[in-house]
Amino acid sequence: MTRDGGLVLGGMVFYPGGEHVTSWRLPGSEPDAYLDVEYYVRFAQTLERGGFATLFIADELYVWDRFASGIDHAVNIRTEPFTLLGALSQRTEHIGLAATVSTTYNEPYHVARKLASIDHLSEGRAAWNLVTSASDEEAWNFGRDANLDHAVRYRRGAEFVDVVQGLWDSWDDDAFLYDQESGYFAKRDGLHVLDHEGEFFRVRGPLNIARPPQAHPVLFQAGASEAGRALAGAKAEGVFTLWQDDLADAQALYADYKRRAVEHGRDASSMLILPAVSPVIGDTEADALRQLDEIEELTPDRVSLDLLSHYLQTDLSDRPLDAPFEHVFDETAINQSKSVYESIRRIAAEATTLREVYRTILRRRFLPGTPEQIADWLTERYAQDAADGYMLAFSSIPVSVDRFVDQVVPELERRGVYDRAYRGDTLREHLGLARPASRYDGSAAVPAPATVDQEASA
Amino acid sequence: MTRDGGLVLGGMVFYPGGEHVTSWRLPGSEPDAYLDVEYYVRFAQTLERGGFATLFIADELYVWDRFASGIDHAVNIRTEPFTLLGALSQRTEHIGLAATVSTTYNEPYHVARKLASIDHLSEGRAAWNLVTSASDEEAWNFGRDANLDHAVRYRRGAEFVDVVQGLWDSWDDDAFLYDQESGYFAKRDGLHVLDHEGEFFRVRGPLNIARPPQAHPVLFQAGASEAGRALAGAKAEGVFTLWQDDLADAQALYADYKRRAVEHGRDASSMLILPAVSPVIGDTEADALRQLDEIEELTPDRVSLDLLSHYLQTDLSDRPLDAPFEHVFDETAINQSKSVYESIRRIAAEATTLREVYRTILRRRFLPGTPEQIADWLTERYAQDAADGYMLAFSSIPVSVDRFVDQVVPELERRGVYDRAYRGDTLREHLGLARPASRYDGSAAVPAPATVDQEASA
Ligand SMILES: Cc1cc2nc3c(=O)[nH]c(=O)nc-3n(C[C@H](O)[C@H](O)[C@H](O)COP(=O)(O)O)c2cc1C
Ligand SMILES: Cc1cc2nc3c(=O)[nH]c(=O)nc-3n(C[C@H](O)[C@H](O)[C@H](O)COP(=O)(O)O)c2cc1C
Numbered sequence: 001m002t003r004d005g006g007l008v009l010g011g012m013v014f015y016p017g018g019e020h021v022t023s024w025r026l027p028g029s030e031p032d033a034y035l036d037v038e039y040y041v042r043f044a045q046t047l048e049r050g051g052f053a054t055l056f057i058a059d060e061l062y063v064w065d066r067f068a069s070g071i072d073h074a075v076n077i078r079t080e081p082f083t084l085l086g087a088l089s090q091r092t093e094h095i096g097l098a099a100t101v102s103t104t105y106n107e108p109y110h111v112a113r114k115l116a117s118i119d120h121l122s123e124g125r126a127a128w129n130l131v132t133s134a135s136d137e138e139a140w141n142f143g144r145d146a147n148l149d150h151a152v153r154y155r156r157g158a159e160f161v162d163v164v165q166g167l168w169d170s171w172d173d174d175a176f177l178y179d180q181e182s183g184y185f186a187k188r189d190g191l192h193v194l195d196h197e198g199e200f201f202r203v204r205g206p207l208n209i210a211r212p213p214q215a216h217p218v219l220f221q222a223g224a225s226e227a228g229r230a231l232a233g234a235k236a237e238g239v240f241t242l243w244q245d246d247l248a249d250a251q252a253l254y255a256d257y258k259r260r261a262v263e264h265g266r267d268a269s270s271m272l273i274l275p276a277v278s279p280v281i282g283d284t285e286a287d288a289l290r291q292l293d294e295i296e297e298l299t300p301d302r303v304s305l306d307l308l309s310h311y312l313q314t315d316l317s318d319r320p321l322d323a324p325f326e327h328v329f330d331e332t333a334i335n336q337s338k339s340v341y342e343s344i345r346r347i348a349a350e351a352t353t354l355r356e357v358y359r360t361i362l363r364r365r366f367l368p369g370t371p372e373q374i375a376d377w378l379t380e381r382y383a384q385d386a387a388d389g390y391m392l393a394f395s396s397i398p399v400s401v402d403r404f405v406d407q408v409v410p411e412l413e414r415r416g417v418y419d420r421a422y423r424g425d426t427l428r429e430h431l432g433l434a435r436p437a438s439r440y441d442g443s444a445a446v447p448a449p450a451t452v453d454q455e456a457s458a
Numbered sequence: 459m460t461r462d463g464g465l466v467l468g469g470m471v472f473y474p475g476g477e478h479v480t481s482w483r484l485p486g487s488e489p490d491a492y493l494d495v496e497y498y499v500r501f502a503q504t505l506e507r508g509g510f511a512t513l514f515i516a517d518e519l520y521v522w523d524r525f526a527s528g529i530d531h532a533v534n535i536r537t538e539p540f541t542l543l544g545a546l547s548q549r550t551e552h553i554g555l556a557a558t559v560s561t562t563y564n565e566p567y568h569v570a571r572k573l574a575s576i577d578h579l580s581e582g583r584a585a586w587n588l589v590t591s592a593s594d595e596e597a598w599n600f601g602r603d604a605n606l607d608h609a610v611r612y613r614r615g616a617e618f619v620d621v622v623q624g625l626w627d628s629w630d631d632d633a634f635l636y637d638q639e640s641g642y643f644a645k646r647d648g649l650h651v652l653d654h655e656g657e658f659f660r661v662r663g664p665l666n667i668a669r670p671p672q673a674h675p676v677l678f679q680a681g682a683s684e685a686g687r688a689l690a691g692a693k694a695e696g697v698f699t700l701w702q703d704d705l706a707d708a709q710a711l712y713a714d715y716k717r718r719a720v721e722h723g724r725d726a727s728s729m730l731i732l733p734a735v736s737p738v739i740g741d742t743e744a745d746a747l748r749q750l751d752e753i754e755e756l757t758p759d760r761v762s763l764d765l766l767s768h769y770l771q772t773d774l775s776d777r778p779l780d781a782p783f784e785h786v787f788d789e790t791a792i793n794q795s796k797s798v799y800e801s802i803r804r805i806a807a808e809a810t811t812l813r814e815v816y817r818t819i820l821r822r823r824f825l826p827g828t829p830e831q832i833a834d835w836l837t838e839r840y841a842q843d844a845a846d847g848y849m850l851a852f853s854s855i856p857v858s859v860d861r862f863v864d865q866v867v868p869e870l871e872r873r874g875v876y877d878r879a880y881r882g883d884t885l886r887e888h889l890g891l892a893r894p895a896s897r898y899d900g901s902a903a904v905p906a907p908a909t910v911d912q913e914a915s916a
Contacts, residue, residue, distance in 0.1 A: 031636040035578040076643075082544065085541070089545050110538075110563075114538045117537045121545050203600070204599055
């Protein structure tokens with residue numbers, strides 16, 4: 001089933017240089033520009049030229065120094081998403097602005113304000129990507145000895161969304177009178193006190209900003225574990241999945257998320273499934289494969305090995321690279337990303353040596369091909385119920401962003417599955433998502449604010 | 459003693475409409491524009507035209523609904539400072555961008571990142587105003603039953619600054635190599651792990667962003683209680699004081715802050731004293747007084763009374779307005795702003811009726827006069843060791859901002875105490891403040907990061 005507006009594209013930045021930890025070494029990369037706003041402006045404006053629905057700033061709350069190779073070779077500097085999106089709100093016109101938010105290491109009142117504020121500053125283009133933060137290093141920056149348990153993180157995440165969305169409904173859309181003559185700024189019955197008390201949060205409210213233009217900035221999520229999918233089914237309006245090599249696997253994953261949404265009483269079309277994909281675009285297939293080899297060659301073995309040690313929470317430094325890789329996988333002992341762990345388990349089951357495991361991990365995240373091939377693959381999955389669109393993770397920025405917009409986007413348009421025109425004014429309108437009603441709508445029983453209620457005396 | 463660069467001006471927004479809770483009712487106010495970025499852009503660009511060192515976004519973390527009049531008549535919507543400053547970084551060129559940060563309801567890792575990020579986005583124009591948050595309503599939005607005690611708040615504030623500044627030093631200025639050829643992005647010995655453990659915070663670090671252009675974004679503070687002044691003496695580079703009617707009082711206050719800085723081994727010139735002042739600018743003195751009357755007339759009595767109830771933490775709703783005001787002042791029982799409480803005690807000691815108390819509070823915060831008179835007052839205090847400059851709190855925005863820049867700024871220039879040209883590229887340079895050295899500079903004994911240290915194998 002295809003969508004009315006065609007497939008949806010998003011563009012992400014995780015490592016500022018591109019999808020891979022050493023993308024910064026690729027030709028055309030500009031590693032000394034990673035804190036320069038013009039670098040992100042160019043990225044955003046290129047995506048906007050390609051009609052991308054949203055850009056998305058991935059984020060983590062730590063420096064990857066678990067292994068010294070991370071300091072040596074990885075990009076450990078990044079701009080903070082909300083301040084960056086504030087800046088980009090003034091340098092773009094149509095594209096959505098999505099910030100990553102850790103629900104484990106934030107307070108809902110702050111996050112509700114910031115997202116509402118970005119939504120006002122951008123006139124309805126704000127979105128968030130809910131993450132629960134996977135590494136102990138993040139915990140150490142926020143007063144904890146270790147990360148919260150995986151299950152607890154997701155329970156907290158669900159409650160976090162509920163509080164944030166409740167706070168956004170603090171003021172009715174028509175609560176403000178701005179009546180200079182009478183002196184009435186707002187209507188008392190247009191204000192709602194949340195009074196939330198849950199397992200993780202006690203938040204009275206109300207929020208000190210008007211209901212956002214989109215009512216609720218769009219919620220993206222990428223949890224792939226059982227707990228993560230459950231949260232997505234209940235709340236997410238866009239889901240970032242991992243690219244599946246096999247079409248049938250991708251269709252099954254797509255169906256799984258949609259089913260979960262429907263089970264929550266939601267319309268299947270109210271949740272967009274957006275597999276993350278990192279195309280490596282070549283003039284020929286051989287050229288694309290050569291570029292992929294280059295990505296691999298520019299990645300020190302040490303980094304690949306240490307990344308594997310990181311994901312497996314096991315120090316593999318002393319293991320011989322070319323001997324058979326033996327490892328006892330036990331998902332229950334892992335408190336980082338369970339889905340990443342599971343994908344490595346599957347790769348290891350097929351590979352023989354340690355080197356082969358990490359090479360496969362590296363190469364699997366990329367999709368090498370010509371613009372036509374890539375457009376065909378993206379079209380096929382979209383047409384065959386495996387995707388509503390894609391979250392592009394560019395192999396290098398700015399080079400492969402330009403290439404995608406100049407070479408793949410026209411191919412998608414030619415195939416009739418994509419239209420770069422923006423539909424409507426807000427991100428929600430562009431995505432075809434309804435503007436949520438207030439939880440207080442039509443409810444006469446909303447408790448009045450707990451204030452000293454006096455007769456008005458303006 | 460006058461400063462090299464002349465007196466320093468800052469311009470603040472607290473209520474979006476201006477200094478007073480009902481400024482939005484004044485002629486020329488635009489209350490329906492308070493969430494429109496163009497409103498703030500105009501404000502910022504006007505200040506920049508007047509050569510203001512910085513704009514400053516005041517902030518609170520709640521809706522003032524303790525009394526129903528607050529919902530009726532006050533402005534309870536505001537943009538979130540960091541997202542707004544991100545936006546303004548792209549619409550201004552020279553002016554400093556100062557955000558208010560509550561050290562009671564924030565985490566230092568987040569705040570260090572955001573300020574560093576604004577500093578990079580603006581190429582060295584970020585600043586913060588440290589506040590400790592005065593109202594229980596703020597506590598209720600962050601899972602607490604009541605605010606932290608006043609003394610605890612200030613201890614936490616001091617530790618907060620120490621952590622944030624330590625995090626900014628995580629990477630040496632020359633830590634990044636960006637060496638695409640060798641594959642080395644950063645130098646290991648350019649990275650420092652904070653490993654902070656204190657009364658309130660445990661933060662390992664390092665921060666995931668490069669040292670800011672200003673090294674440490676400029677720190678403003680306004681605490682006026684004993685604890686507040688102690689913190690200012692130790693840390694603040696700019697202090698917002700309350701305007702003193704009496705020149706001698708202002709000089710004593712100025713001397714008190716400078717003395718505290720010197721006692722901390724600091725140069726007196728490394729701390730700027732900036733009294734907050736709200737001029738009401740008239741064509742004649744009578745016109746200015748008429749405008750002040752108008753401000754008063756447009757403020758419902760109920761609001762003035764409820765504000766007084768708020769500051770005194772005592773519900774005065776039932777008291778007759780025109781009977782003698784009797785109130786037992788007990789500073790030890792107050793957990794909100796102790797300095798505001800003390801200023802009301804002094805006013806009450808001279809006033810007779812309740813109405814007179816709140817009228818005096820309202821009128822005292824404004825300074826009515828002609829442009830020449832106001833320029834004279836500002837020049838006198840600057841020349842006579844009572845101020846290094848001023849934090850302007852405009853009685854209405856945009857009207858009185860335009861008036862100040864067009865009418866008072868030229869008068870200050872004529873008197874030779876002000877120069878609207880920007881000096882240097884960063885806010886620090888403009889203010890004549892040194893760029894702080896890293897706490898790790900020259901220290902050979904910096905502990906290496908606690909990582910698995912392997913031989914490099916790029
Ligand atoms: C496209 C995509 C983007 C992601 N971005 C982030 C991110 O910015 N920050 C983060 O901490 N995790 C990020 N994740 C990880 C997920 O949010 C989630 O934490 C991860 O899939 C592990 O969840 P699980 O335990 O449910 O498998 C991303 C995942 C995907 C597929
Ligand atoms: C010019 C000026 C601006 C201030 N801005 C804020 C603010 O934005 N947010 C806030 O919570 N307090 C603000 N305050 C209050 C002070 O930071 C401080 O909390 C107050 O003076 C009470 O501190 P004290 O208990 O030391 O007297 C401001 C004070 C002044 C003089």
